Amino acid sequence: MSTKPLVLSAEEVSRLNEAYLHKEPAEILKLAFDKVENISFACSFGAEDVALVDMIVKIKPDAKIFYLDTDLLFAETYEVRDRILEKYRANLIKYSPLLTLQEQALQRGADLWQSDPNGCCGIRKVEPLQRALGELDAWITGIRREQSPTRAQAGVVELDTKFNLVKFNPLVMWTDQEVWRYIVENEVPYNKMHDQGYPSIGCIHCTREVKPGEDPRAGRWAGHAKTECGLHQ
Template sequence: MSRPSTEQAVLQDISANTTEEQFKQVADELKHAHPIDIIRWGVEQIGASAITLACSFGYEDVALVDMVSKVDPEVDIFYLDTNLHFSETYEVRDRLRKRYPLNFIRVTPALTLEEQAAEYGDELWKRDPDQCCRMRKVEPLKQILSGYQGWITGIRREQSITRAHTEVVEWDAGFGLIKLNPLAFWTTEQVWSYIHEHNIPYNRLHDQNYPSIGCFPCTRQVKPGEDPRAGRWAGSTKTECGLHNSLVK
């Protein structure tokens, strides 16, 4: 997809003048705004039907579901169903669907788990997690994002060193669309305060030392003092599933 062309002035300028610098300028202007206002800005710029929220049902994402519902319930919310989520994750999905009258889109991989096992062997995640993530997450993500001009994510600077330079609005060169990270500058405490203040359903695994929750074969509890993402792909050098970095091809 080429750079976006919208009717709105700010993004038109960015589009016309290209480059990261323009995005950086907008990001700097927006970075102190409340995440709801950042979402509102993005929806106004891009259009409610052209922007979507990526939801993995972690605590940042449930806060964003609430915020999106307040800005415009026409915004789609999608989740990547690898068929390998914890039952608690499906449970919070169902609670959110009950509470919010939003369009939750289930996105699935091309191969079922059985088909994947037949073609690549059992438990591919143990031998080649990058390939497993590519098939079960990145390719389906690429597919769903091809229908939009912008996406909203729960990435925060505090989450890891690899996310420390996240801006509230960026050009996502990997997928070819605008990326909004409204929580980029929020702390863990700020997100949880928002959740409690608004009584938003959240994954109860968070109360059992799972600060970051992905597929069950690749997620474990963290110990006191460990990095919040230490429970993801523990024991390997992998730190990201590829949705926000290099597995995009």
């Protein structure tokens, strides 16, 4: 992992997090682009992320936005990607795994997502993310405190010690209702699977419908003691 110096000091990150914790997402995005030139938004095309694309292109139309194409995304995810491109002409950059699905099966066995989901995520998500973040000083994500217990203490500005970067989470304090109100009011294209009981959408083999009353991320890696793909601490 890179040992390059952080673009913001720990003290400044702490101060900015406290000052901006309850600011509107647009203000946090403006802060991010003002403070860091070499920054990109990691987009998964979920509800939070398409809302952020809409906000970002209104602030900085040429902002870098990258996504991880695992080769196992739902057809609906690719469809919303195309609709996002058509509406916003966003500066989308694709990162793919170094191994094809066939090569992964030969090296690690068929259905790795079932036998070793962490290993599969490592190959198809974490390693491509490391490449995407390797030349950046900071990144923007769509994580929210409400999404899961592992994200309940996330800040709007953080030191990402895993990737040695500064991390901005503009929606961290927003509720699910606030996200969807923004999507509706701004006519943001979104994944239609959200209307069919899928609040969190990943790869086809590791995502299922969420039943009423379940945790929003219960549909991810069902049957495994796993709630995160390794992109976030």
